[in-house]
Amino acid sequence: MSTQAKRLTPYLFMAPAAVVLVVALLYPIAYMIYASFLDWNPSQRIGEATFVGLRNYSNLWSDANFRESLSVTLKFAALVVSIEMILGVGLAMLLDRKIRGMTVLRTIFILPMMIAPIVVGLIWRYMYHPTVGIFNRTLNNLGFESVPWLSDSFWSLTSVIIADVWQWTPFIFILSLAALQSLPSSAIEASRIDGATGWQQIIYIKLPLMMPVLIVTLLLRLIDAFKVLEVILVMTNGGPGLSTEILSLRIARTASEFRELGVAAAMSNYLLILLMLLTAIMFTYNRLAEARNARLRQAAEEG
């Protein structure tokens, strides 16, 4: 075989994967980016749409509804992810012990994750029902007033957050539990000998060692939280007002109700940029911390 052929061989083998990647991944994204520069109605073919440049992007900034929706999304994502992280990691710490029946308990804990989001939305909508829902009935039976779970703008966001926490805490729980159980047990024993209390073991040994897994988990959840749709769609459909209208819901409505595909595409791109920024920040932070340690070490060993 000639040297040139040899050099080309790896590319030959990579070609099918590259083609699939381009077609399946890059084409839709490129399509979406192109669409975001158009004033495009679903009844038109893409070729008939007028090119408007960056107007969709700039118009969105002056659109109060979009800004409201963005802030709801940020609030929602930040809250659910922090609550889920704290609860999930906390539960994992609590349940990381050898007691009989623990396997059953763990299985029950991860059930919510396995239910289809639409169903989750329906279940919670019935539970939040103002008169026949379990929450208000229980409150009334105990002698408290009904709570406007889905009809008040503060409560509806809270209700949506509760449902999401219920569904996704198990995800963080099982990942943290797996991380926790793969920690070197001798390091934890050493810390007990060194005099660490239970809390100190968690803060100084367990959490730092779990950090790589936790960062990835956090990222996965964050990305998902920005894109959540079905549960909220079924529970509140974004209301009352815009109080639970997160971006993905607004994008869906812009495309189907307002029939503005270009604007919807521009919004999707904003979301994409936001997520990419978050990911980049998280990884850069890690990289920077590592580089700093290496620098410190080198300085110390030379000096």
Added chain:
Amino acid sequence: MPILRLENLCKRYASNDVIHSINLEMRDREFTVLVGPSGCGKSTTLRMIAGLESVSDGEIYIDDRPVSSLEPKARDLAMVFQDYALYPHMNVAKNMSFALKLQKRPKKEIDQKVNEVAEMLGLTNFLHRKPAELSGGQRQRVAMGRALTRDAATFLFDEPLSNLDAKLRGQMRAELALMSQRVQKNMVYVTHDQVEAMTLADRIVVMQDGHIRQQGTPEELFKKPNSKFVAGFIGSPPMNFLEGTLEHRGDMTCVVGQGYILSLLPEQAQRVNAANQKDIILGIRPSDLSYAPDAKDGDALELTVLISEYIGAQSILLASCGDQKISVEMKSDNPIELQKNMKFQAVKQGIHLFDRKTEVAL
């Protein structure tokens, strides 16, 4: 200073007993070494003392205070683990100072202590490295250093040198001996290497199958093993064992076995005759045999040398006595010929006799 005492200490896992009622008292500032074959329960005992393993029965006393229900933290001890157990995310300095940091000692004091110990163990240049960036021997030293920065009253070591190469092990053994002289703390040291046990210990505790077989100073164990097991475990190369029976020849008591007759000293004869046991095992250390072409019958064994292992000034001979194998340790400059019958004189004080059934020393 605490005195460590184990009283009827037992450990059971589900159905199998691992430690059977151990009684042990360690005097103040004593270097105690637990030895025994793999799986005999040394680590389990040590981990019960440390508080990492629950006690199934019995009690551990430190300074007459029962501690078996206390957390490790409350027992004031430092431990070096068999597999180092360093904190992978902390650098060497942080590994060594973790305990002090938890005790909220002033930063200056911590730094000073860490530097002092690092200096002693030759770790000064590695203080900013993570464990993953160190060699096995360096990690071992960090593990040691982490224990030494503590001011604990008792130090526990679980085979701390097992992962080192021969040279480094010898070096660290000497360091440890020096250090134990200097710090004067209670030390409990687990090993299955009897050379380590002999060189470091004030007191050796020989364990087998969860029982203590014998305890005492290295010299006591070497000179007066109470059973065939201890005799075979302590000393290198290990003691030779030959089957034999007791016979009276004139006014002498002799051990007669396949291919040899050895007469006993009067006090030995008295002891074995009192035990009234005919079938015995004769034990003799390789170093208690010497080449002696002119030895009298009754003082010597006639051996056929099969192999001579030259290890420098000394050689280890593997020989046959009847159809049993026996090893001899002697100066290399003796004229040894292979496959020839030769006489080897036995040092009479070095003869050990054991009951063949119970394997207890007579």
